[in-house]
Amino acid sequence: MEIYLPIAEMSVSAPLMVLLGFGVGFLSGMFGVGGGFLTTPLLIVTGIPPAVAVASSATQVTGSSVTGAIAHWRARALDPKMGLVMTGGGFVGAALGSALFRWLTVLGQVDVVIALAYVALLGTVGSLMLKESLEALARRQRGEAPPRPARRHHPLVAALPWPTRFPRSGLYISPLAPALLGAAVGVLTVLTGVGGGFILVPGMLYLLGMSAGTVVGTSLFQILFVSALTTVLHAVQSQTVDIVLAGLLLVGGVVGARLGTGVAQRLAPERLRLALALLVLAVAARLFVGLTWRPGSLFVAEVASA
Amino acid sequence: MIRALVALGLAVAASPAPAAPRLVAELSQSRIDISYRFAGAELLVFGAIQGGSAGPPPGLAVVVRGPTEPVTVRRRERVLGIWVNRRAVRFESVPGYYAVATTAPVEALLDERNAAIHEIGLDFLQLSPAGYVDPDEARQFQAGLVDLRREAGLYVEQPYGVRLTADVLFRARIPMPSAVPVGEYLAEVFLISDGRVRAKATAPILVEKSGFERSIFLFAHRHGLAYGLGSVGLAVLAGLAGGLLGVRRPA
Numbered sequence: 202m203e204i205y206l207p208i209a210e211m212s213v214s215a216p217l218m219v220l221l222g223f224g225v226g227f228l229s230g231m232f233g234v235g236g237g238f239l240t241t242p243l244l245i246v247t248g249i250p251p252a253v254a255v256a257s258s259a260t261q262v263t264g265s266s267v268t269g270a271i272a273h274w275r276a277r278a279l280d281p282k283m284g285l286v287m288t289g290g291g292f293v294g295a296a297l298g299s300a301l302f303r304w305l306t307v308l309g310q311v312d313v314v315i316a317l318a319y320v321a322l323l324g325t326v327g328s329l330m331l332k333e334s335l336e337a338l339a340r341r342q343r344g345e346a347p348p349r350p351a352r353r354h355h356p357l358v359a360a361l362p363w364p365t366r367f368p369r370s371g372l373y374i375s376p377l378a379p380a381l382l383g384a385a386v387g388v389l390t391v392l393t394g395v396g397g398g399f400i401l402v403p404g405m406l407y408l409l410g411m412s413a414g415t416v417v418g419t420s421l422f423q424i425l426f427v428s429a430l431t432t433v434l435h436a437v438q439s440q441t442v443d444i445v446l447a448g449l450l451l452v453g454g455v456v457g458a459r460l461g462t463g464v465a466q467r468l469a470p471e472r473l474r475l476a477l478a479l480l481v482l483a484v485a486a487r488l489f490v491g492l493t494w495r496p497g498s499l500f501v502a503e504v505a506s507a
Numbered sequence: 508m509i510r511a512l513v514a515l516g517l518a519v520a521a522s523p524a525p526a527a528p529r530l531v532a533e534l535s536q537s538r539i540d541i542s543y544r545f546a547g548a549e550l551l552v553f554g555a556i557q558g559g560s561a562g563p564p565p566g567l568a569v570v571v572r573g574p575t576e577p578v579t580v581r582r583r584e585r586v587l588g589i590w591v592n593r594r595a596v597r598f599e600s601v602p603g604y605y606a607v608a609t610t611a612p613v614e615a616l617l618d619e620r621n622a623a624i625h626e627i628g629l630d631f632l633q634l635s636p637a638g639y640v641d642p643d644e645a646r647q648f649q650a651g652l653v654d655l656r657r658e659a660g661l662y663v664e665q666p667y668g669v670r671l672t673a674d675v676l677f678r679a680r681i682p683m684p685s686a687v688p689v690g691e692y693l694a695e696v697f698l699i700s701d702g703r704v705r706a707k708a709t710a711p712i713l714v715e716k717s718g719f720e721r722s723i724f725l726f727a728h729r730h731g732l733a734y735g736l737g738s739v740g741l742a743v744l745a746g747l748a749g750g751l752l753g754v755r756r757p758a
Contacts, residue, residue: 210689212547212686248686264742264746268746268747268750433735444738444741448741451741452745454745455748455750498651498654500581500648500655502578502651503581
């Protein structure tokens with residue numbers, strides 16, 4: 202069943218879009234990532250203009266993260282205080298990022314350097330997580346108790362001033378740590394156009410020392426605000442949010458997020474970390490292939506503003 | 508449609524042949540409304556040739572073109588194993604849609620100069636590169652752009668797409684994909700013999716969004732902030748529905 206999209210100015214298959222939303226929503230609810238990294242290129246493949254794909258998938262991310270956040274909240278697996286501190290940091294980071302982006306664009310071919318740096322970052326994080334989760338799984342197989350960690354969070358985090366209690370996460374750390382993490386992810390999101398869930402979740406796990414249980418819900422809570430702001434900015438600045446497309450993606454997205462959340466809560470934390478590690482590596486590989494593969498057409502055309 | 512064609516043919520056949528040939532052209536629709544069910548359209552251009560029928564059968568070209576806009580074309584090049592966008596050429600007048608149907612390949616009907624004057628054929632579009640660009644390079648970029656548009660179904664070339672009946676009646680079916688830009692289109696029919704255009708007929712077409720699609724588009728462009736907040740509202744509502752509906756209360 203074909204439906205015409207008023208902003209993208211073309212028609213798409215409605216069931217295909219609902220299915221796409223479902224798949225991405227599932228991953229989002231399970232891992233606490235937004236999923237725009239998957240939606241955007243898939244939409245572009247179907248012929249939707251890139252700007253519309255980016256903006257409309259942000260709208261869908263808002264919906265699926267609301268669903269996921271509610272489900273995790275019910276399971277007491279969401280730390281709102283931590284989430285709000287990271288959101289605040291994220292907004293500051295996004296503002297810094299767009300200033301940095303303007304400055305870098307003036308310099309020229311830096312987008313490639315940024316993309317390569319991001320691939321390296323994701324690859325490193327993914328490999329470290331893969332190693333860690335495999336070791337944890339192996340210990341579990343042998344029936345050993347997990348070793349008591351010498352420290353819960355990174356020494357740099359412990360050195361920051363004004364420690365505060367985050368009861369839901371069971372942490373007593375400086376609010377500067379999650380704020381800085383949020384800001385760093387905000388900068389990256391603006392520079393790379395890829396949402397920060399992949400960096401945020403491992404950062405919360407390994408830098409802040411949050412338990413795997415609260416990480417996914419808290420990440421979704423933060424993504425909710427960031428993607429809502431992104432949607433409004435795109436709607437105001439470039440009028441590229443296609444509400445019909447977003448609606449189709451949302452129908453599948455919220456159902457997928459609901460199911461994904463259920464899976465995340467039943468899965469052993471080590472297995473969840475292993476799956477996330479594989480996903481992060483897959484995204485790094487996907488970005489790398491996108492940079493090095495010979496493109497189908499050597500030319501790219503874009504309608505210039507008059 | 509067929510009856511109209513036959514009636515037209517009879518009318519033409521009945522009238523005394525004037526010295527100079529004349530073209531009569533008509534469209535299946537002069538307005539294309541884009542609604543939520545729009546999945547592309549097929550435009551039928553038909554008509555008749557009046558007079559000048561002695562000699563070899565005439566050539567015909569049917570051209571349908573959409574509104575023009577400036578387009579920047581970039582070429583990807585490989586730098587240290589990475590594909591990056593390098594050189595760019597800006598073309599000032601690129602039709603958002605262009606279809607040409609002819610009775611024979613364009614090269615067999617017209618020479619390069621005449622094809623370029625009337626912009627008949629994908630190879631003869633005048634896209635007006637901006638500033639000084641090396642002509643060879645401009646040609647490469649233009650060919651790249653035409654290939655991209657052709658793949659998207661926005662540029663169409665049908666070398667034998669015009670059907671001629673008894674050297675008098677003609678018709679061509681022009682496919683338009685769902686991604687056609689909105690705006691004012693023009694259908695042109697050229698009568699060609701001995702490598703020159705002998706007669707020309709034109710008809711305008713309006714492609715426009717209607718109903719819901721139109722309202723959404725206008726609202727998004729006039730009230731960006733309200734539209735953005737509305738989109739977020741819709742997303743939050745859908746998210747709430749997904750999160751709250753069908754929850755089994757723990758006993």
